Amino acid sequence: MANPLSADQFIKALRAEGVRVQEHGSWRTHNRNRKGPWGPVNGAIIHHTVTSGTDRSVAICRDGYADLPGPLCHGVIAKDGIVHLVGYGRANHAGGGDGRVLDHVIAEDYGTRPPAPTRGNADGTDGNRHFYGFECINLGDGKDPWPEAQLDAIARVGAALCRAHDWSAKSVIGHLEWSDDKVDPKGFAMASMRDRIAKRLKTKPGAGTTTYTVTKGDTLWSIAASKLGDGARWAEIAKLNALKNADGIAAGQKLKLPAK
Template sequence: MAAPITADQWVAALRAEGVTDIVEMPGWRTHNRNGVGAWGDVHATMVHHTAGEGSGLADWCYNGNSDLPGPLCHDFLARTGRLYLVGNGRANHAGKVARNAYEAVLNEQSVHPAPGPDELDGNAVSYGMECENSGEAGRDWPKAQYDVAVRVQAARCRFHGWSANSIWAHKESTTRKPLDPRIDMDQFRRDVAERLAHSASWNPTDSTPEEEDMTPEERKLLTDTAAAVKRIEAGMTVKPWTYKGKGETRDAYAHLLDIGRGVKGLSATGLTPAQSDALAKKVADIIAARLQA
């Protein structure tokens, strides 16, 4: 269970995550739909596209219309990378969502299933970010916009102690929005997970001295090995486990046993024993250096 973040906490979390171009819309701190429906506890954070581009979108997200009053999201992200803070509390963004889709983010599952029938109130349990994009095939997300989108969702997850698997797209929550947004959400979650593996002040161009010492061949071996582990986990009978810092030792032990049974599959990488040993030593050295830092 997670109580919603406060307005002051949200601004601080964004700035800590490196989001600096922020517009606080007038009254956003108390702008919500709390009077007409539940808000919290929260368990997820959703990504949308606006399905249109141009000036006035921030106001549209704030005001909504007679059929769907605002706020229509918590945050609106322009193509320039400028973030508008729109609402704080319940917002009209998700609508009804599928139970299986909600349970996937609630349980931080790495696989997000095709949504079933709409059953639950998504507005009560999820934050929402609207990103300026037409939604047309081939329409890009500018680098600055995508970078801020990753930072915004990382800030939500970092504050609540969530993994990147607490992020979902509107298209993953309901069959009503099959293209919203038209980006690879698995890659998006991987990019957020990469941020969460570092401090909030980290930038993608940053690297540690240990990482710089790795040769291209060693980096490739590490990537290939990680891919092999992912294939092993995909075939496990026990779903991949994410540590939540709650002393869940028995669950962790079961997960490690399951990984152990699948380690034979690492031969699929084509690594020789000598290469595996060298790679393991390199990774161990990096971990040891970071623990001593």
């Protein structure tokens, strides 16, 4: 049980774990706090969007629907591994779930998975209060693939929050493990994802980052293009190295690079 991280602590924890982050608008203050409490937080819930396409999925998760206003999560995890931050605070993501599951998540005393939930959205405990939520772009039909970059990002997000709150991997569950009327995420097992997270927690934060020595003629753009496959990721390098002047790099300087 813990107070929610501040928005600044939240994004700092993600970046420290090597998560590639893209911020959308005023995500730090976009929430449903006026509709109910936010916290104490006890874990994170992983979802799938049942949508395709990054722009469309991010827009839906940020804005919601007429009968379910956004944000619908805190972050949208795209297939390329980029985590799009769309809201922070109470979000319409978890809905009702089984209070027994919450008890086991708090105690972190279950085996490979929590007990099967017997309550759902209509008759359950308020999960929007107690969980961080991440929507992963996937059709949820069991056929849409889960690229390794996306699975790695889910594990990094989970590990980041677990480190920040001193939780174990058992504080990260799937929506289907919270509510008896949900099936997400479909296409991978949450038990195996918790294994990934537990493995990451045995390493130092940010494992997966590398070091690059600047050579004559390098720019952050050229480094990002050659080492990360996308010149537009120069801003991630700048943030990771706290560079105030993106043009101020010099030959021989060592830079940390985020995960590819």
